[in-house]
Amino acid sequence: MSKSKNIRRALAIGLIFSLSALALLISLAAKWDHEAKEAFSSGLWQLPSSVYARSLEVFAGSPVGQPQIVEELQRLGYKQEENPSSAGQFAIKDSNIEVFTREFTHWEGIEPSQKAVIIFKDGSIEDIKSASGDMIDIIRLEPPLIGHIYPSRKELRQLVKIAEVPELLVKGLIAVEDRDFYSHHGVDPKGIVRAMWLNLKAGKITQGASTLTQQLVKNLFLSPEQSFVRKFREIIMAFLIERRFSKQEILESYLNEVFFGQTSAGAIHGFGLASIHYFGTELKKITTSQMALLIAIVNGPSYYDPIRHPERAKGRRNIVLQLMEAQGVISSSEMQSAIASPLDAQAKRRRASHTHPAFLELVQQQLMENYSANDLKSAGLRIFSSLDPRSQELAENSVRKFLKDHKDIEGAFVALSPQTGDILALVGGKDSQFAGFNRALAAKRPIGSLIKPFITLAALQEGKNLASLLSDDPINIPLSSGKTWNPTNYDGENHGQVPLILALAKSYNQAFVRLGMEIGIEKVAKLVSSFSNSEIPSDNPSLLLGAIELTPLQVAQAFQVIAGGGFSIQPRSVLAVLDSNGTPLKRFEQDMKQLLDKDKAILTQYAMSAVMHMGTGATAALPSGFETSGKTGTTNDYRDSWFAGFSQDLLAVSWIGRDDNAKTYLSGATGALKVWSNFMKDSNSKSLNFHNFSKMDVKSISMMTGKPTDIACPDAIQIPLNTEVTLDPSSECVSSLTDPLITSFHEHQRAHPLIGKQP
Amino acid sequence: MKKRLVTQIAFVVTLHGYTGCITGGSEPAVAPTAAPTPTLPTPSLPGPVVAPLEGAAPALNVYEAPLPEYTPGPVSRPAQRLLDKASEEWKRQRREQALALLDRAFRIDSQSTEISLRHSEYYFEMGQYSKAENWAKRAMGNSDVTAAQMSRAWQLLARTRYKLGDLEGAQKALKEAQI
Numbered sequence: 001m002s003k004s005k006n007i008r009r010a011l012a013i014g015l016i017f018s019l020s021a022l023a024l025l026i027s028l029a030a031k032w033d034h035e036a037k038e039a040f041s042s043g044l045w046q047l048p049s050s051v052y053a054r055s056l057e058v059f060a061g062s063p064v065g066q067p068q069i070v071e072e073l074q075r076l077g078y079k080q081e082e083n084p085s086s087a088g089q090f091a092i093k094d095s096n097i098e099v100f101t102r103e104f105t106h107w108e109g110i111e112p113s114q115k116a117v118i119i120f121k122d123g124s125i126e127d128i129k130s131a132s133g134d135m136i137d138i139i140r141l142e143p144p145l146i147g148h149i150y151p152s153r154k155e156l157r158q159l160v161k162i163a164e165v166p167e168l169l170v171k172g173l174i175a176v177e178d179r180d181f182y183s184h185h186g187v188d189p190k191g192i193v194r195a196m197w198l199n200l201k202a203g204k205i206t207q208g209a210s211t212l213t214q215q216l217v218k219n220l221f222l223s224p225e226q227s228f229v230r231k232f233r234e235i236i237m238a239f240l241i242e243r244r245f246s247k248q249e250i251l252e253s254y255l256n257e258v259f260f261g262q263t264s265a266g267a268i269h270g271f272g273l274a275s276i277h278y279f280g281t282e283l284k285k286i287t288t289s290q291m292a293l294l295i296a297i298v299n300g301p302s303y304y305d306p307i308r309h310p311e312r313a314k315g316r317r318n319i320v321l322q323l324m325e326a327q328g329v330i331s332s333s334e335m336q337s338a339i340a341s342p343l344d345a346q347a348k349r350r351r352a353s354h355t356h357p358a359f360l361e362l363v364q365q366q367l368m369e370n371y372s373a374n375d376l377k378s379a380g381l382r383i384f385s386s387l388d389p390r391s392q393e394l395a396e397n398s399v400r401k402f403l404k405d406h407k408d409i410e411g412a413f414v415a416l417s418p419q420t421g422d423i424l425a426l427v428g429g430k431d432s433q434f435a436g437f438n439r440a441l442a443a444k445r446p447i448g449s450l451i452k453p454f455i456t457l458a459a460l461q462e463g464k465n466l467a468s469l470l471s472d473d474p475i476n477i478p479l480s481s482g483k484t485w486n487p488t489n490y491d492g493e494n495h496g497q498v499p500l501i502l503a504l505a506k507s508y509n510q511a512f513v514r515l516g517m518e519i520g521i522e523k524v525a526k527l528v529s530s531f532s533n534s535e536i537p538s539d540n541p542s543l544l545l546g547a548i549e550l551t552p553l554q555v556a557q558a559f560q561v562i563a564g565g566g567f568s569i570q571p572r573s574v575l576a577v578l579d580s581n582g583t584p585l586k587r588f589e590q591d592m593k594q595l596l597d598k599d600k601a602i603l604t605q606y607a608m609s610a611v612m613h614m615g616t617g618a619t620a621a622l623p624s625g626f627e628t629s630g631k632t633g634t635t636n637d638y639r640d641s642w643f644a645g646f647s648q649d650l651l652a653v654s655w656i657g658r659d660d661n662a663k664t665y666l667s668g669a670t671g672a673l674k675v676w677s678n679f680m681k682d683s684n685s686k687s688l689n690f691h692n693f694s695k696m697d698v699k700s701i702s703m704m705t706g707k708p709t710d711i712a713c714p715d716a717i718q719i720p721l722n723t724e725v726t727l728d729p730s731s732e733c734v735s736s737l738t739d740p741l742i743t744s745f746h747e748h749q750r751a752h753p754l755i756g757k758q759p
Numbered sequence: 760m761k762k763r764l765v766t767q768i769a770f771v772v773t774l775h776g777y778t779g780c781i782t783g784g785s786e787p788a789v790a791p792t793a794a795p796t797p798t799l800p801t802p803s804l805p806g807p808v809v810a811p812l813e814g815a816a817p818a819l820n821v822y823e824a825p826l827p828e829y830t831p832g833p834v835s836r837p838a839q840r841l842l843d844k845a846s847e848e849w850k851r852q853r854r855e856q857a858l859a860l861l862d863r864a865f866r867i868d869s870q871s872t873e874i875s876l877r878h879s880e881y882y883f884e885m886g887q888y889s890k891a892e893n894w895a896k897r898a899m900g901n902s903d904v905t906a907a908q909m910s911r912a913w914q915l916l917a918r919t920r921y922k923l924g925d926l927e928g929a930q931k932a933l934k935e936a937q938i
């Protein structure tokens with residue numbers, strides 16, 4: 001009695017336990033099913049936005065030399081061949097380059113792939129010809145990928161539709177990874193037995209038993225841990241997914257999900273991106289041997305990495321080819337031919353190995369005005385930026401090289417086109433790869449003597465000219481606090497009466513404070529405020545020596561108006577945005593406005609060129625004949641070292657300082673100018689042309705007296721003046737001139753005299 | 760029957776509207792386009808629109824008249840290629856594409872007066888008068904600007920100022936255009 005009672009009790013407990021387990025299993029299955037359904041229906045992947053640099057325009061007359069084109073092609077992952085036969089290849093033939101460009105979708109349409117010969121002469125492009133010998137006016141290369149705006153997981157992929165994937169690749173993948181894919185229901189018992197048998201025969205693990213569906217489940221939903229529970233969940237989920245989705249859907253998801261390895265830019269996922277990553281070509285264009293290599297890599301992305309372990313990868317590729325042949329996917333001769341072919345993976349990977357976090361931050365800032373943070377991180381936008389990779393590398397190198405021996409001193413650099421407002425380079429600190437405090441955008445620092453060109457401009461607007469005499473005598477300015485401000489010169493000297501152009505070149509503080517007080521602090525503040533698009537308080541005379549705080553980008557924006565001939569153009573880092581399918585979404589136009597009379601801008605440019613010849617910028621190590629304009633800036637106790645300067649098509653601002661605002665012991669000339677000139681000398685930019693002033697008078701002025709003098713006098717410097725300007729009578733030559741910089745500028749002008757308005 | 764007749768009349772009226780018969784204009788018919796055409800703001804000017812030049816009394820509002828015939832100035836070969844492509848896109852009413860091509864041309868040859876003038880013309884046609892004005896001014900500032908280009912820029916400036924309601928400025932610009 002008691003025994004049968006115990007049996008019944010045990011049975012009851014067993015039944016309750018079984019029912020509970022079943023209920024638990026059903027509820028787990030329902031949860032996992034829901035999870036899978038949700039994941040598939042809401043889009044499996046968050047696609048990071050891709051940010052591209054500018055596209056290089058190649059045309060006759062462009063000052064780009066052969067080395068720069070080769071550099072760009074290498075940056076884009078083009079392969080150097082004897083005879084380019086497919087897109088993404090080039091050859092160097094004597095002084096010419098033969099290139100087979102890739103097709104690319106730009107904002108205004110598709111740039112087709114084409115074969116061309118670029119002919120160089122004297123360091124620039126002389127002509128471009130097609131394969132048939134016809135003249136080509138212009139070629140646009142695809143833009144280099146410079147980075148991504150990521151979701152939380154740094155996964156990179158290029159989605160492919162199953163219809164776009166070569167049939168041979170699909171067959172090969174199934175033959176190797178899951179030969180019963182079309183007949184099983186997520187789990188393949190036959191495959192498990194077969195794998196066990198083969199592994200037993202080989203004495204090692206040569207084949208796995210997971211189906212493609214199981215692998216997909218593992219990659220999408222599960223952690224990499226090896227446990228019974230995890231395996232159980234994998235099997236159940238694979239079964240559920242097979243019930244809910246078609247084989248084609250599962251296959252497409254697998255092709256886009258599978259992991260191909262890690263790069264500094266992020267994890268490579270999917271065959272679409274893997275093809276571009278390893279072969280520099282689209283998936284639909286790869287060869288049998290390349291397909292086999294990709295299938296081989298799937299088995300162990302690090303172990304079979306074709307770049308680091310080419311022999312190992314080749315061995316696995318050949319096994320894949322043999323399996324494909326054994327299952328009738330390819331013929332024996334196709335297998336032999338593929339086995340004989342080289343590995344073909346790129347020696348230099350074309351994913352962005354250099355990131356530019358400072359520039360990417362600016363891109364995000366600009367885009368946040370138009371797109372949500374979520375869209376930027378997950379909608380797969382294609383963002384076309386203004387970054388010039390060569391300028392960026394030059395800028396990074398210049399900052400790093402100068403600061404490598406200066407512990408705790410930081411730097412920032414901005415380069416832009418004064419004509420278009422395109423930001424070409426941006427460096428936020430000496431470690432340009434570190435996405436930390438971005439000094440180019442966020443470090444507001446006093447600008448010091450960089451204010452002086454703007455005071456010069458305000459003076460020109462008030463009727464002064466570059467020969468106007470300023471008093472550089474000591475000055476006392478009573479402040480609202482009751483104290484008195486006594487600004488002094490850098491050299492501690494008083495220079496008496498000096499022409500405006502010389503006061504700017506030598507950066508005389510006393511002369512400029514006097515001039516600024518005469519014009520009015522408010523006018524100067526208003527001018528700088530409108531140029532830099534920032535709020536400038538006008539309640540303190542120390543503004544006249546640059547006691548106003550601006551970021552390097554704001555400084556660049558302010559100087560752009562002078563360099564751009566009086567037209568203000570809002571600096572831009574983003575040119576256009578496409579969606580993930582290549583459909584145009586938005587184009588960012590040049591926002592241009594005239595803020596200044598062109599003649600005043602030109603006169604200020606000229607006065608700033610005198611800084612480079614006979615003033616504080618004269619130590620710039622630039623190539624002979626390369627005319628630039630610029631200005632140094634140094635703040636109290638050498639806390640900030642600035643330089644802002646430009647050529648015809650390039651403006652750059654350099655800042656050096658410490659984050660804790662301590663002394664650097666560097667002036668504008670001994671710090672920032674060196675970084676700037678190191679950048680400019682290799683920039684390939686166009687020299688300013690101050691030779692011909694067809695709408696102005698040109699007069700020779702004594703730098704000692706400020707009066708007109710004979711051009712032959714050693715103190716004579718030629719100055720352009722508005723035609724309505726009348727000057728005091730001529731003065732005699734001053735023979736006691738001892739400033740070698742003025743002498744040098746004078747001699748330069750004797751060799752290259754200015755031409756004024758013809759009577 | 761009556762309803763059908765009304766529909767037919769409405770159709771004919773609409774058709775005439777498209778061909779310009781209703782307004783009596785002599786402009787050629789403009790096909791309806793896929794791209795949205797910006798509406799031009801009506802300038803609020805004091806009094807009736809009058810001929811701007813002293814001694815002249817044209818019946819037509821000179822600011823609304825098409826720009827006079829003009830022979831474009833020299834442009835570098837690659838920039839010309841892009842300008843030609845921009846023209847094609849413009850004719851196909853793909854205005855944003857045309858402007859993107861002008862931007863490319865400007866990027867490779869920012870000193871070209873012709874490119875600035877084309878920007879001004881396109882923005883004017885799109886009803887973006889401030890932009891048209893700025894580009895016309897930009898064209899004038901180039902060192903290689905020819906007399907014909909300068910006149911063209913003033914013509915554009917006169918029209919943009921008129922559209923922006925600056926009749927005095929428009930008259931001055933028109934006068935400059937004819938010097």
